[in-house]
Amino acid sequence: xxxxxxxxxxxxxERVRRFVEDELEPISRQVEExxxxxxEIVQRMRDLGLFGLSIPEEYGGLGFGTLGECVVYEELSxxxxxxxxxxxxxxxxxxxxxxxxGTEDQKRKYLPKIASGEWTACFxxxxxxxxxxxxxxxxxxxxxxxxWIINGRKCFVTNxxxxxxxxxFAVADPEKPAKGGITAFIVEKTFPGFYVxxxxxxxxLIGIHTAELIFQDCVVPRENVIGGESMVGNGFKTAMxxxxxxxxxxxxxxxxxxxxxxxxxxxxxKRRIQFGRPIAEFQSIQFMIAEMATNIYAARQMVxxxxxxxxQRGSAVVKEASMVKLFCTEMVNRVADxxxxxxxxxxxxxxxxxxxxxxxxxxxxxxxGTSEIQKLIxxxxxxKEYE
Amino acid sequence: MNIVVLLKQTPDTESVxxxxxxxxxxxxxxxxxxxxxxxxxxxxxxxxxxxKHGGTVTIVSWGPQRVVESIRTALAMGADxxxxxxxxxxxxxxxxxxxxxxxxxxxxxxxxxVLCGHRAVxxxxxxxxxxxxxxxxxPHLPLALSMECDGQTVKIERPVEGGKMILTSxxxxxxxxxxxxxxxxxxxxxxxxxxxAKKKPLxxxxxxxxxLSADECGGASAKIKLVGLERPPERKPGKIINxxxxxxxxxxxxxxxLHEEAGVI
Numbered sequence: 317x318x319x320x321x322x323x324x325x326x327x328x329x330e331r332v333r334r335f336v337e338d339e340l341e342p343i344s345r346q347v348e349e350x351x352x353x354x355x356e357i358v359q360r361m362r363d364l365g366l367f368g369l370s371i372p373e374e375y376g377g378l379g380f381g382t383l384g385e386c387v388v389y390e391e392l393s394x395x396x397x398x399x400x401x402x403x404x405x406x407x408x409x410x411x412x413x414x415x416x417x418g419t420e421d422q423k424r425k426y427l428p429k430i431a432s433g434e435w436t437a438c439f440x441x442x443x444x445x446x447x448x449x450x451x452x453x454x455x456x457x458x459x460x461x462x463x464w465i466i467n468g469r470k471c472f473v474t475n476x477x478x479x480x481x482x483x484x485f486a487v488a489d490p491e492k493p494a495k496g497g498i499t500a501f502i503v504e505k506t507f508p509g510f511y512v513x514x515x516x517x518x519x520x521l522i523g524i525h526t527a528e529l530i531f532q533d534c535v536v537p538r539e540n541v542i543g544g545e546s547m548v549g550n551g552f553k554t555a556m557x558x559x560x561x562x563x564x565x566x567x568x569x570x571x572x573x574x575x576x577x578x579x580x581x582x583x584x585x586k587r588r589i590q591f592g593r594p595i596a597e598f599q600s601i602q603f604m605i606a607e608m609a610t611n612i613y614a615a616r617q618m619v620x621x622x623x624x625x626x627x628q629r630g631s632a633v634v635k636e637a638s639m640v641k642l643f644c645t646e647m648v649n650r651v652a653d654x655x656x657x658x659x660x661x662x663x664x665x666x667x668x669x670x671x672x673x674x675x676x677x678x679x680x681x682x683x684x685g686t687s688e689i690q691k692l693i694x695x696x697x698x699x700k701e702y703e
Numbered sequence: 704m705n706i707v708v709l710l711k712q713t714p715d716t717e718s719v720x721x722x723x724x725x726x727x728x729x730x731x732x733x734x735x736x737x738x739x740x741x742x743x744x745x746x747x748x749x750x751x752x753x754x755k756h757g758g759t760v761t762i763v764s765w766g767p768q769r770v771v772e773s774i775r776t777a778l779a780m781g782a783d784x785x786x787x788x789x790x791x792x793x794x795x796x797x798x799x800x801x802x803x804x805x806x807x808x809x810x811x812x813x814x815x816x817v818l819c820g821h822r823a824v825x826x827x828x829x830x831x832x833x834x835x836x837x838x839x840x841x842p843h844l845p846l847a848l849s850m851e852c853d854g855q856t857v858k859i860e861r862p863v864e865g866g867k868m869i870l871t872s873x874x875x876x877x878x879x880x881x882x883x884x885x886x887x888x889x890x891x892x893x894x895x896x897x898x899x900a901k902k903k904p905l906x907x908x909x910x911x912x913x914x915l916s917a918d919e920c921g922g923a924s925a926k927i928k929l930v931g932l933e934r935p936p937e938r939k940p941g942k943i944i945n946x947x948x949x950x951x952x953x954x955x956x957x958x959x960x961l962h963e964e965a966g967v968i
Contacts, residue, residue: 327775327897335891365894378894388894 319620325384332391335364336399344396345667347523353402361399361433366392367406368431371415375427382561383623386568390619393572397676398523400569405475406430408565409684410437412558413483413500417543417550422502426481435480440470440529441555448689450485451494451552455531457486457501464488464501464541466534469513472683476527477512480505483542483558484531485551492549500542500551509534520675562684563637564626567619567644573677574612574648577655580670581605584659595658604654611651615644635697642690645680652677704758704854706749707809708782709819709831711739712766712773716824722932729932738773741820744880744887748850749818750781756854758815759783763808765793765801771905778900779892785905786812792910795922802834803920807913809839814875816857821846821879832879842872846881 321329339360347353361367369385371377380388385407392400405411411430414422429435446453455468466486476482482503489497503510513528541548582605585596595601622636652674656663663670681687714720715735723730738746749760762777764770765788774785788804796804809817817839822829836843847859848867858871859878880887892900910920918924942960944953961968 324898324901327772327779327892327900328894331892331894331897363893364891365896369894378898 321387321620322383325380325387328384329387329391331364332366332388333394335360336391336395340392340399341395344399344669344672347396347398348672351522351525353398353523357399358402358433361403366403367433369403370407371411371427371431375415375423375431377427377431381623381627382564383620383627385565386619386623389565389568390572390575390616393569394576396523396672397569397573398521401474401521401524403433404565405438405479406433406436408562409439409558410475410479410481410483412561413439413542413554414502416557417500417547417554418502419539419544421539422542426502430481436475436478437481437483438473438475438479439558440473440476440482440484442470442472444469444471448686450555451498453485453487453498455484455486456490457488457499457536459488459538462538464536464538466501466503466509466531466536468531470529470531472516472526473529474526474683475524476529477515477525482510482529484529485555486531488548494552496549498551498555499548500554501536502540502542503531503534503536507535518679520672520677520679557632559684560632560634560637561626563641563690564619564623564633566680566684567615567622567640570644570648570677570680571612571616571619573673574608574615574651577648577651577670577673578605578608578612581608581655581658601658604658608651608654611647615647618643635694638685638690638693638697641685642687642694645677646687648677649681704752704756704816704852705812705814706752706758706760707812707814707817708742708745708749708760708762708777709805709809709817709835710742710746710762710764710773710777711820711823711825711831712736712764712770713739713823713825716740722934727929727931736769736773738776739820739823739825740884741822741824741880743777743820743889744882744884745818745820745878746777746780746782747887747889748847748878748880750890752816752850752852753781756852761786761812761814763805763812764788765790765804774905775897775900776892778903778905779896780890781896782903784903787905787907788910788913789907790910790917792917792921795925796920797925797927798828798830799834799926800920800922800924802831802838804910804913804915805831806835806838807915808908809835811913816852816874817841817877819877819879821881832877836877839875839877842876844870844872844876844878847878848882848886850878 365378368377369380369388373379389400411427414426430437441450443453443455457464457466468486484501484503485498486501487497488499509532511530513530516526518526542554585601586594588595618640622633622640625636626633655670656674659670662668665671715737718734721730753760760782762774762782762785764774767789770787774787778785786808788808793801793804819832821832833843844857844859846861848862849860851858856871856873857876857878860867860869861881910917944956948956
């Protein structure tokens with residue numbers, strides 16, 4: 317057994333750590349107050365190559381394995397979550413549909429622009445009435461001549477307001493929704509009939525936006541079905557494959573945020589004097605620190621192991637990925653709760669990083685598949701194994 | 704244009720330096736190592752020259768295997784190849800011994816220009832650049848705040864008593880960089896750059912490969928010996944003005960102390 321991070325990733329992890337400390341963390345509060353990441357910082361992210369971590373080198377990315385992506389996300393998550401969210405739709409749900417199931421032409425056309433960050437990619441599955449029950453989407457696609465005409469509304473689309481290219485799921489055959497009806501399309505923002513609707517105001521992740529996307533007789537060329545004509549009706553499988561990968565990287569984000577919360581907490585307990593001594597000397601505080609660190613240790617091993625497993629197999633690790641997302645995102649919420657308890661009143665104040673982390677990590681248990689959905693997947697996979 | 708950068712690896716400027724038991728060296732375990740910041744400015748200046756005139760940037764360094772990491776960092780910034788002189792004989796060398804080894808390496812590379820920091824942040828001897836220039840028989844332009852080159856002549860600005868002095872010299876020349884991080888704003892390595900750097904050529908040479916012997920460059924030839932290190936004196940503890948005074952009394956006491964004890968007002 318070898319638990320070391322491959323040498324080829326170490327230099328990059330160090331580079332990202334410096335970027336976070338020198339350039340992102342100093343402006344994390346400003347970004348939250350202005351609800352905007354400055355364009356020059358986005359450009360720095362492009363220059364660094366952060367938008368193409370997961371995209372193969374032949375399409376202009378870095379071609380990282382899952383483990384490489386995870387160790388970078390871990391570092392990038394030690395600051396305002398909006399920074400890693402800015403790059404995550406390009407590396408994850410916005411590009412993976414094209415990468416996993418797209419045609420060679422689609423890959424050549426879209427992936428280099430996504431990898432460089434010139435274009436922002438996003439993923440539109442959720443609808444006002446459809447969340448966890450993704451198979452029940454209502455957005456319709458009808459073939460008219462050489463174009464598909466899409467009608468419907470998508471909501472909670474991360475980076476939807478700034479996206480140039482969107483992976484959209486719509487029902488091509490209403491007789492057969494999930495199995496044989498749902499189809500994945502590549503929509504460019506310039507296609508007629510595509511509109512950005514309301515930008516929702518959120519509890520956390522302030523600095524990037526979650527938008528409603530409206531498709532009103534939106535005209536999409538036939539060749540923009542992900543994977544081509546033969547994939548019409550197979551979009552639900554594409555969606556599930558895309559989400560499967562995101563679960564692992566989400567675990568890494570949770571570990572990074574939790575590690576930062578632990579470091580903030582330890583620093584505070586040594587500085588904060590109550591009853592004449594640093595609160596770090598109190599057993600009740602020590603117990604919380606010990607619990608936080610043990611939780612993080614367990615979670616990190618899970619992330620690395622599952623990522624390694626995915627890289628070894630070269631394919632999905634459905635059960636393990638769901639276990640990682642479930643455990644790590646629940647873990648970071650426990651850690652954030654303890655960090656806030658340790659900081660007390662000051663940690664509850666607006667502008668304090670613990671207050672921001674507390675709100676930001678809450679979403680992790682909800683998006684890209686709730687904790688409850690993860691449990692269903694884990695149980696389903698386990699029951700299958702024992703059939 | 705064939706450009707050489709002389710690069711030294713130094714402890715991170717934020718490191719806590721501890722003196723070793725021998726009283727004349729520092730404890731290197733657990734130290735974080737970086738590119739000497741002034742040499743990092745030289746890498747930036749070299750890459751700008753290359754962008755304008757084409758050619759290659761070669762990083763030349765000396766020291767143990769850990770220095771490879773710093774050379775790779777410069778390669779990740781955009782330099783083309785590296786050369787490390789890793790020879791135990793250099794451990795006890797003085798600046799002149801190191802300069803002889805560097806000059807020999809530079810001669811083999813036959814560059815148009817050599818760039819390096821005007822000093823290294825570890826020992827602050829300010830000797831490497833001028834010594835290498837002397838050994839090569841080249842002019843030396845010191846403390847550059849900016850550098851321009853038309854392919855024939857190099858022009859630099861250097862600070863002088865708050866003003867600037869503008870100097871020129873024909874190639875080949877050694878330029879040592881002054882200024883600060885804000886002046887040179889050295890580029891960061893990008894992640895693709897870090898990946899590419901792993902595949903760039905990096906040669907390791909011994910003194911013998913440069914046609915030199917330990918007698919010429921090693922400790923035996925050193926005229927300057929480092930015989931002792933002392934820590935800076937402990938900082939005196941701060942003074943808290945007695946809490947029994949009212950605000951006005953405290954202010955009066957503060958003024959008295961600043962005047963009589965600190966002598967600053």
